[in-house]
Amino acid sequence: MADVLREYPVEVIRERLAELRDGRRWLHELDRYLLRYGGRSRWHELSLPREAEMPRMTLESIRLLVERPVAVRITPIEPGPSDADGVLAVGRFGYALKESHVYDIDYPGLLATREVLLGFGRRLLAEGRLSRLDDVWMLRRPELRSALASPGSVGIDAIARARRDELAQGLVEGPRPFLGEPPVQAERDAILEKFYGRGAGETHGSTLQGTGASAGHAEGPARLVRTAEDFPRVRPGDVMVAATTTPAWTPLFASLAGLITETGGILSHAAIVAREYRLPAVLGVRGAMARIPDGARVRLDGRTGQVTLVR
Structure with missing residues (x-):
């Protein structure tokens, strides 16, 4: 079944799997999954199709997991204090x-x-x-x-x-930064900043600043991902650069070296999933998609939030 998922166009995968006994059983489980979780889409936008309407999206996500070797990061987690139980x-x-x-x-x-x-x-x-x-x-x-x-x-x-x-x-x-005259002092919301970050985005030469959201150091080629159409371009060891992520992007995380997003804070989806995968991540790097060329080598520090263009 893995060979079918890897080698055939996504449009004919169901047909090929239906020819296999285990494949038919697997398709039955896939239909059960879509019945339960098929309301999900790749973006939080009502005008875009859901997985139940376009099952090829689910098959494409599964293919990503099959095609890419999973980087297992075995890092023991320090136990917390007993009074926190x-x-x-x-x-x-x-x-x-x-x-x-x-x-x-x-x-x-x-x-x-x-x-x-x-x-x-x-x-x-x-x-x-x-x-x-x-x-x-x-x-x-x-x-x-x-x-x-x-x-x-x-x-x-x-x-x-x-x-x-x-x-x-x-x-x-692209979106306008504001409508009308710019405010003398921008208002801040501490709660929203926890989720979406402050978007500090300071720039000093080849260095960009964001929010460290998942500890660790990473270096690798930057891969700019704007939409799901860019998913096949992501290779193992890449540092993915995106505006934001949704749950549908999770299959990409296993093979990444690091993650950089333009928005997000320590409680955003990207941050939580990155920590689950032990994936170094820096979020809230304003202008990252424009400043970081696709394929350029970047280095990031998931604790300090610093991103450096190596070359």
């Missing part, structure tokens, strides 16, 4: 609730919401009032409600096209 027990109980609610509430709810909105889009498409199904994501809620309540209404197609053009331009230009 009670707090630890409560924390473990609470963490189980935290983990489960994502799959029991968040993902199924978003998947159901997406299915309803796509149903509205198909109706407007069939009536000729939208030229593309995905244009339903370009409408605001009052506009969509009005269009559904008034079958004879027109004009939403032009609105959707204009917003799609605006979105395409925005993706090229």
